Amino acid sequence: MTPHQRWTLRTEHTGYTVRLSPDGPWAELHAWGPHGVENGPPALDWSHRTHFVTPADAAPAEYVPHGLRPFAGADLVAARPGAERGVWWSFEDVREEPGTLRLTFTDAVLGLRTTLCYATVPGTDVLHRWTELTCTGEEELRLERLDSAAVNIPVTAAARLTYLSGQWSQEFQHTRLDLARGTFAIGSTQGVPGHAYAPWLAVQDASAPHDAPAPAYGIALEWPGNWHITAQAEPGGAVRVRAGRVPHEGAVHLAPGDTLTTPRLACAFSPDGLDGLSRVWHRYERRLAGERLHRPRKVLYNSWEATGFDVDADSQLELAKAAADLGAELFVVDDGWFTGRADDAGGLGDWHPDPAAFPHGFDRFADDVRALGLDLGLWIEPEAVSPGSRLYAEHPEWVYRIEGRPARRVRNQLLLDLGRPDVQDFVLATLDRLLTAHAVDYLKWDMNRPPTERGRPGAGPADRLDLDAEHVHGYLRVLDHLRTAHPHVTVEGCAGGGGRIEHATLARTDVVWPSDNTAPLDRLRVQYGFLHAHAPHVMSSWVTDAPGVFDPRPRSLAFRFVTAMCGVLGIGADLRAWTPEQRAEAAGWITRYKEVRDVVHLGDARLLGSPEDATCGVQYDAPDGRRTVVAAFSTGPLDGAPLVPGRPARLRLRGLDPTAAYRDAATATTYSGAHLLHYGLPCAWSAGHDADLVVLTRR
Template sequence: MTTSRRWTLRTERTGYTVRLSPDGPWAELEAWGPHGAEHGPSALDWSHRTHFITPADAAPAEYLPQGLRPFTGADLIASRPGGERGVWWTFDGAVEEPGTLRLAFTDDVLGLRTTLCYATVPGTDVIHRWTELTCTGEEELRLERLDSAAVTVPVTEGARLTYLTGQWSQEFQHTQLDLTRGTFTMGSSQGVPGHAYAPWLAVQDAAAPHDAPAPTYGIALEWAGNWHIAAEAEPGGTVRVRAGRVAHEGAVRLAPGDTLTTPRLACAFSPDGLDGLSRVWHRYERRLAGGRLRRPRKVLYNSWEATGFDVDAASQLELAKAAADIGAELFVVDDGWFTGRADDTGGLGDWSPDPAAFPDGFDRFVDDVRALGLDFGLWIEPEAVSPASRLYAEHPEWVYRIDGRPARRVRNQLLLDLGRTDVQEFVLGTLDELLTGHHISYLKWDMNRPPTERGRPGAGLADHLDLDAEHVRGYLRVLDHLRTAHPDVTVEGCAGGGGRIDHTTLARTDVVWPSDNTAPLDRLAIQYGFLHAHAPHVMSSWVTDARGVFDPRPRSLAFRFVTAMCGVLGIGADLRHWTPDQLAEAAGWISRYKEVRDVVHHGEARLLGTVRDATCGVQYDAEDGHRVVVAAFSTGRLDGAPLVPGRPARLRLRGLDPTATYTDAASSTAYGGAHLLHYGLPLAWSADHDAELVVLTRH
């Protein structure tokens, strides 16, 4: 127990200073920024003028309940059944250890102990925050709001919020809003983070130039279920952001003696703008990967776009042979491999290979694929069930349903209640049987429908269900089992594309699928937003023949390959219809990718320009600085370029040594580092040349 009233947590490059407020029984933020920012008057100090509000409403509070903070947004709403909806607590001590801090507050009248928890993440500039709520009285408590934490950012002319929006097939769209007054909120009630918003937010001062590095604060909620993030422009020139999970039932019951732990909120800071903040998140996600990142992400071929549900051994082997010939290392059979799956109306839940599709046996088929030098993988949707399946006939009570109400079908399927222990055991047994019974080294976990009528048949009001949290816990339990029981299996996370991407998923999978949209310019925009929040080594990306949905302008095969090489390269096109020239070009790109993927997955990534610019790119710097890989794209008009006088486009690089020389491995052209920083890398675009991968070696 410490008697201090001021604490500083230090990360690699930043400090986060918390103090007990002199105005009341709460903790507040004093400083958050580079080392040393805590020395001097706090930028969050205020004038203490509180007309029509209370000091708690104006303070940069770390966490406050309704009761103490009645007007400008509380982080916790708790009550006894039939009692007042408020908490009035007192400070009950601090426990500080290296890299961690715990601040406790108690309300003995209500019977609630609230502990604010902090922990630095070694090797990163990320701080975890979460809250523990313990019922200390003799009556259960009702928690209507149970946010994880709140952070306060000082601003002069309002806050510039950067966030990621979209819909199915258009996820991770980079979006900005200047908030000068009022409240901005986003979230999901779909049981997953969702396609509409990512649980990620960056905050800058709106007065900062858009194109210059500026202090940038970021948060990411680590939760795979319902969630919300709210940013409020508060009195006195601050913006306060709070985030947490949202109970499906509207409230959570906390029994005497029980403790509820909220999801972690990851908090990050960079002085180098959004691009610098992205590298903070990338380093964090490389740490989440741990030793699994040392295994190269293999070049994948997935058969879905070639065959759909029409899966049979002969056609799959034909595709596998073509994939092996161009250098793929892994072959994944997608939907359609199991009994009853001729289309999307049946089969889900009955996870056994279809004997009609594999007449010589499924293991013989897998052996034939592996004989081509390919690893083998399968797609599966463990949480889904088809009404016509054997599983549903045997266990109709396992699906979400409200008694007396119809069960709506989405994509002709229902959703299993993964919060039930018996459903978890079924999923665990299914996956264990597949992964131990067959030589499978890759598993693509999909989820193609959110919960709609979310009830548990037979449950009564006295059961006090928390279905969203129970489902998340079941989902994470299964993923944790896969990590420990099948550590050599690569796991891909997918939910109709990018519907379930958060740090709890990323900590337990190896790659994720950002979107079902693989069209070139559409995908480039998706990946531009994605890389602001997530690392290249988790971003699975395919080369396909898909036409643009939102931007239908044609782009070359090279453009598609360079786009996919910005993360983890895969191919999803029907190679049986590619020409010999296309196959030869593909083999060349795959060979080049294998030479640079260590830099892409382990290096520092820098976003060069935006997808709204005529030329943009991504720069990857090797850990030792010896190699620089640049993926460059022409997103503008390509017609007329060879017919009129002009100069090459230039893409300014960043972070290079201005005194060093960098040589293009392909052309042997040497550039001074200062030249690349000042003028940029020259790129001569034309209708036949709209993307390039440049590898520079430092001398």
């Protein structure tokens, strides 16, 4: 194999070219971008002068271990227990098939085979990367770092990093940072991706011209456990991004003959900036949904904000009747439906309907809900257990704990060790019983606390366990079972809001809950960030009466509906308190949503401005181009009209045919595509009109 040999993997519009380095036993990135970008010298070529660094430290390496890359950050740190760390491998083999590439390197002294794996995702501009690590010696190996991959991106001065940050009730905040030199890192050790950061990053050249969108490179880690993403702006004029799982116990032990496969890292590119990159991710997530994508996401009503823990059949049916009258298609009973659940201090783990709440039986209640024309859903928190529950009394060994230490309660609950097969079997049996005995159509899976005292007494030395990965595999096993055993059930993923949203979860659920914050302007910012990384058809959003948490400015019921209609529409308000006028308005919005949800969920989405602008919106174009739906919002002060001279705000649309005509039937107005692209869609905001949904039909 010659050191200059290279391979190109092609996605729908892009190419990713890897070569063997002429300077050492590793693979390097030759080119990544639009088709044909590989035809020329490598953009990340370096001067070959390596004062105080090694060639591997300076190279745009795809994956290099500590040993070969001692200074600039290695992707793999391995050793025999008690021995010095380091891998010094040599190239062994390449296997190339259409859409896939496998490059194998071996260290015969250490006893480690490392295979770098690449696979394109058909019909998208996404490339998967992961690594397979096999212990080939007679002694086990200790893996202290086991990243999935590294990606290299050329920049001329600084790298513009875009990431999604926040906290509980303020997830997915769109955040930017220019990194000229140094290291940037995000991640989580909470056993889930967490509320603080999403496992997603976009990189652009900060010096790109301002009159055109800078090409955007993106990565997203498919792992619902502990993780990290680290970006290093290196002296040679590039940024190198590493990503992977983080073992909770500090290291993973690999036994002779065993192979460890890292989580997949999805890599994406768009020449059309962050907005174009978002559409690449949306298309990828529609592919993850498979055939389930074409099942309409039904308009949901959830009873939590109306009743809290005070659940009884009569009040739930009253709400269900009101929801059905508005046009809702699904009624979800949230927390409080099971025995022992008068508040958040009890009941978790004892998943049986409370006979006091449903005196005629839960099945009678379910029949009454269905008689209203509604499907039935339940909230459940399968990983949690209350200390006073029957389950905990029977199986105290099933919770995470450290022998001789107090068990910390978060939200008055403990966490089940879902890495144990017996716990998995209990959860599977519980879900099977609920979904068959009561014919439940919708399941909201919640998780309201991270693991704290993460131990498993009696299972051997703690540093030899891999509890984070075992919990992840148990979680995914249960979700996979739901898909196969109960394919008719719609599954919603939730973790105290948006604490566990990444591609492994999205591939196994139908919708996810981005945040517990449903206040209008707060929610708009959450959804703006969310839609950069994730698709509208997975974004569950409710209309509620919640006041603002971070932005308390009031907004209309229309604003709340249009915001929620940007994804999968739900309602969580106490409908009993709404006036007849509010109910009539709500019914009208629900009817409009049903007319356009196929465009919202299946079309191309474009983010028009941001919530920082006085007017912003989201544009959805149907796959056939015949309809364009625009959700428009007023987030700033009014311009004084009509008391003083003023004119409507304008929201410039994108991606339309400038020669075509577009008709707004609601206002009997026809626009040329050129007009909407150049001047924009007029929005005449007033104190009582702060949002609109415009449907344009191409003539």
